[in-house]
Amino acid sequence: MGKFLGICVLVAGIVWKWEFKMANQSEINQGEREQDEKCQPDCQERDEMPVEGLGEKDGAEDEVPDETLDSGGDGKATEQPASPSEDGSLAKKPVNGRMPSWVKPIVVVLLVILAAAIGLFAWRESRFAEVPDVIGDSPAESTSEIEAISDKWEVAYAAGDDLSGLSDEDIDARYEVVGVDPAVGERLSKDESNTITITLEKNAATRAAERLAIIQGEISGSLENGYADETYVDNGDVVVFKAVHAVPVFVDGTYRVSPSVGKDQQPEIYATWEDSQDGYKQLAESLQSNVVSLIYGSDGYLMGIFVGLYSDTTDGAIERAAQIAAEARDAHIAKVTDNLSVVLDGFVGVYSGFDGCEYVVENGQVTFYVYGNGMIASNGENISNSSARIEQELRSDASSFAYYLQTPVTIKFIKNGALFATATSEPESMVFTPAE
Numbered sequence: 001m002g003k004f005l006g007i008c009v010l011v012a013g014i015v016w017k018w019e020f021k022m023a024n025q026s027e028i029n030q031g032e033r034e035q036d037e038k039c040q041p042d043c044q045e046r047d048e049m050p051v052e053g054l055g056e057k058d059g060a061e062d063e064v065p066d067e068t069l070d071s072g073g074d075g076k077a078t079e080q081p082a083s084p085s086e087d088g089s090l091a092k093k094p095v096n097g098r099m100p101s102w103v104k105p106i107v108v109v110l111l112v113i114l115a116a117a118i119g120l121f122a123w124r125e126s127r128f129a130e131v132p133d134v135i136g137d138s139p140a141e142s143t144s145e146i147e148a149i150s151d152k153w154e155v156a157y158a159a160g161d162d163l164s165g166l167s168d169e170d171i172d173a174r175y176e177v178v179g180v181d182p183a184v185g186e187r188l189s190k191d192e193s194n195t196i197t198i199t200l201e202k203n204a205a206t207r208a209a210e211r212l213a214i215i216q217g218e219i220s221g222s223l224e225n226g227y228a229d230e231t232y233v234d235n236g237d238v239v240v241f242k243a244v245h246a247v248p249v250f251v252d253g254t255y256r257v258s259p260s261v262g263k264d265q266q267p268e269i270y271a272t273w274e275d276s277q278d279g280y281k282q283l284a285e286s287l288q289s290n291v292v293s294l295i296y297g298s299d300g301y302l303m304g305i306f307v308g309l310y311s312d313t314t315d316g317a318i319e320r321a322a323q324i325a326a327e328a329r330d331a332h333i334a335k336v337t338d339n340l341s342v343v344l345d346g347f348v349g350v351y352s353g354f355d356g357c358e359y360v361v362e363n364g365q366v367t368f369y370v371y372g373n374g375m376i377a378s379n380g381e382n383i384s385n386s387s388a389r390i391e392q393e394l395r396s397d398a399s400s401f402a403y404y405l406q407t408p409v410t411i412k413f414i415k416n417g418a419l420f421a422t423a424t425s426e427p428e429s430m431v432f433t434p435a436e
């Protein structure tokens with residue numbers, strides 16, 4: 001259709017230009033003929049008049065200057081008219097012919113076809129419309145804009161969430177358009193039935209509200225489980241929780257609980273905290289952000305650090321989470337170093353059921369001496385006569401103490417005045433570097 005219109009316009013233009021040129025040339029020639037006819041009598045009379053003083057001299061004609069022929073009274077020469085022809089009439093310049101008569105009907109037909117084609121094209125174009133750009137609009141706005149184009153166009157929703165239980169008002173308040181099919185700008189007939197599918201996702205306000213609800217749910221759960229307070233900082237890709245327990249880590253020289261510092265690559269460090277570690281992984285997935293949880297006793301001593309990584313996190317977000325955890329670790333080590341006697345006295349309190357316990361700090365290493373006639377294992381088993389089983393229990397304590405102090409720890413069990421079992425543990429480093 002477009003090519004045909006172009007050809008019609010080109011042909012009509014060429015014919016019109018030719019006609020215009022011929023008409024101008026005809027007008028020019030007509031004017032010249034009228035001028036020639038007007039001056040013909042004067043030219044003939046002038047040619048018949050004798051010229052005084054002129055004649056033959058020495059057998060040769062005298063030449064007459066051009067300016068003496070007709071000065072027009074002002075001394076200026078005028079252009080000479082055309083010479084008469086043999087029959088007495090002036091010679092006429094040939095006139096260029098106008099357009100042949102058979103061309104005009106063709107031009108008329110082409111112009112009629114052109115006008116009809118333009119009208120048809122305009123009418124046809126008016127029956128099509130582009131799919132509007134509704135990206136970012138609410139569902140209601142998008143639906144209104146699309147259906148206003150044609151009463152034969154319908155809108156369908158597509159979303160990753162189940163929308164069946166939501167009212168139109170809820171959908172409109174919570175979702176926004178993120179995609180259109182057919183694509184924006186595609187032309188569709190307004191006279192045919194078309195279904196435009198708009199893809200919906202939760203808008204920014206909805207995502208923010210849901211995120212806040214998840215965070216508040218986590219805090220509520222902590223308060224229900226014996227924590228006195230919990231605060232948070234949402235950095236977008238890392239959410240940091242800081243929980244404070246209702247009781248201190250060290251109570252009257254007694255060590256209340258073995259702190260743990262875990263990360264999702266090594267949840268097995270302290271089995272008693274595995275459930276918590278898994279919980280923070282789930283929390284990270286819900287928030288779609290990394291989670292760092294710092295847990296303290298009411299006395300400000302660290303009880304645990306947990307890092308839960310979101311499955312679709314970035315390297316930069318992992319580094320930020322690791323940095324936050326490392327800063328908490330460094331602050332913990334500084335506090336323990338500054339208050340070493342308080343911490344060690346607390347560890348001594350773990351063995352309050354034995355005959356006695358004392359410690360020695362030498363060359364950066366702590367050695368505990370535990371005195372007693374026997375020992376009951378954590379599972380209730382009497383292991384008083386098994387040095388191997390007593391050593392196993394001591395190694396678990398030494399590992400926990402060394403990890404908390406970040407220094408080597410040795411525990412020696414003295415039975416009846418003699419060394420019966422011993423266990424030494426190097427501190428596992430609190431390094432928060434994601435596994436390769």
